[in-house]
Amino acid sequence: MFTTASIFSSNMVLQRDKNITVWGEGDDGAEVTAVINGSCGKTTVRDGRWKLILPPMKAGGPYDMTVSCGGDSKTFTNVMIGEVWLCGGQSNMELELQNCKGGKEILAELTPKCNVRFYYTNKRSIIDEDFLEAERNTCWNEAGSETSKAWSAVGFFFARKLAKELGVTVGLVGCNWGGTSASAWVNRETLADSKQTVSYLEDYDKAVEGKSVEQQIKEYDEYTEHMRQWNEKAAVYYKEQPGITWEKLETLIGKNEYPGPMGCKNEYRPCGLYETMIDRVCPYTLRGFLYYQGESDDHKPDSYYKLFSSLIGFWREIWGDDSLPFIMVQLPMFKYAKDPDYRHWCKIREAQMKAFRTVKNTGIAVITDCGEFDNIHPVDKVPVGERLCLQAEKLVYGMDADAFGPMFDSVIFKNGAAEISFIHAENGFDVKTEKIVGFELAGADKQFAEAQAEIVGDRVIVRCESVPEPCYVRYDWYNWIEVSLFGKNGIPLAPFTTEK
DSSP states (O other), X not given: OOEEOTTOOTTOEEETTSOEEEEEEOOTTOEEEEEETTEEEEEEOBTTEEEEEXXXXXXXXXXXXXXXXXXXXXXXXXXXXXXXXXXXXXXHHHOBGGGSTTHHHHHHTOOGGGOEEEEEOOOOSSOSHHHHHHHHTOOEEEOOTTTTTTSBHHHHHHHHHHHHHHTSOEEEEEEEOTTOOGGGGSOHHHHXXXXXXXXXXXXXXXXXXXXXXXXXXHHHHHHHHHHHHHHHHHHHHHXXXXXXXXXXXXXXXXXXXXXOOOSTTOTTSTTHHIIIIIHHHTTOOOSEEEEEOOGGGTTSGGGHHHHHHHHHHHHHHHHTOTTOOEEEEEOOOOOOTTSOOOOOHHHHHHHHHHHHHHSTTEEEEEOGGGOBTTBXXXXXXXXXXXXXXXXXXXXTSOOOOOOOOOEEEEEEEETTEEEEEEESOTTOEEEOSSSOOOEEEEOTTOOOEEOEEEEETTEEEEEOTTOSSOOEEEESOSSSOOOOEEETTSOBOOOEEOOO
């Protein structure tokens, strides 16, 4: 039986100026041909699979693309050649346009003229007949008041700005799932490769030890039914008592069992979403990756750099391009009201910045100012998407984009103070709090204390009476603090520490 991969459909966007990979399944020995815009690619089916390459094309369209095999053919219409980016990560990349700040107003006026299109990768946690049926029904969509409701808001605001400034159609491949660790998006070999990441596999293997696949599925299906009933009851209480606390709710209707029993059907299992999402759209030809994730790895922050940098390398490897652009979002400020400040999101942010500094061809959107106290899903996604776009314009498209806020460069300790130099601070700083907050100093004992800061041109001088001989300085080393310093372009000074 001749098929193309489900990501190929009418309304799709193909990447300009690069070889375009097209693939699917068929009968061994059959010849497959793809034709679009006068370009042609051919191949032969081997071991039930085929893959062909179309030559690079300039931006344009709409075109028809016909893929033929023997007497069978499929014709995809309204195909555009433009820019394609994959939107990876967890719930803040997943947050839908209809639920973001201003989203309903945007949707009301949205038309295909914005030149943004979207493919949402099939979101199922296990590959079975239901998965395959749902995948067959996936397709690319043009922008519109109904079709765009569930699009990634971050992705949309990125693509809207990029499409306008490049003058081409931008296609987004949504490949995200709320609550997921980076460990869900790589293969087993990647996690097993390091002592810092193998614990994700060890925890999973221990959880499923002695359980058959059938038992794992049964347990997860029972959990799903329990959660359906729990959510129905919770909705009633939320409607009757809008301010009810989580603790009170659980005393009334029982414990919320999220994220459920670990097993082969749990979407949060290591490697699971690589198998059911990433692998299903790879190697669709892309310009690069956008990635917003890290919140769900805060329980293992000290290993996040290794996990994250391994993910970047793995995705590039399976796409066959070890320099494919990868632009990340650094986590914003966040803390639940009831929690102490554990200062573990600081470590995730530091790992993200380290990845930006050490992994080639990466970009970073600093959004510490875009968080909301007690809300892990801040709704204003415009600055997030647009800062990602600035990074892409700078890194990928060679545009003169003002993409960076100030970033730590070096520090000199003298006369009882820390004199800090920055890059991207040649125009100075804006202070958006009554006084500068967020700086801390420590002596050789590494016991940090709140410090006072003074701006002197493009530098900051930091002092603390209780630390007369400082050896270390850090800034915004909190899960949550009001962000104080910004570049003149409105992008905040990135958090940093010199402790290591």
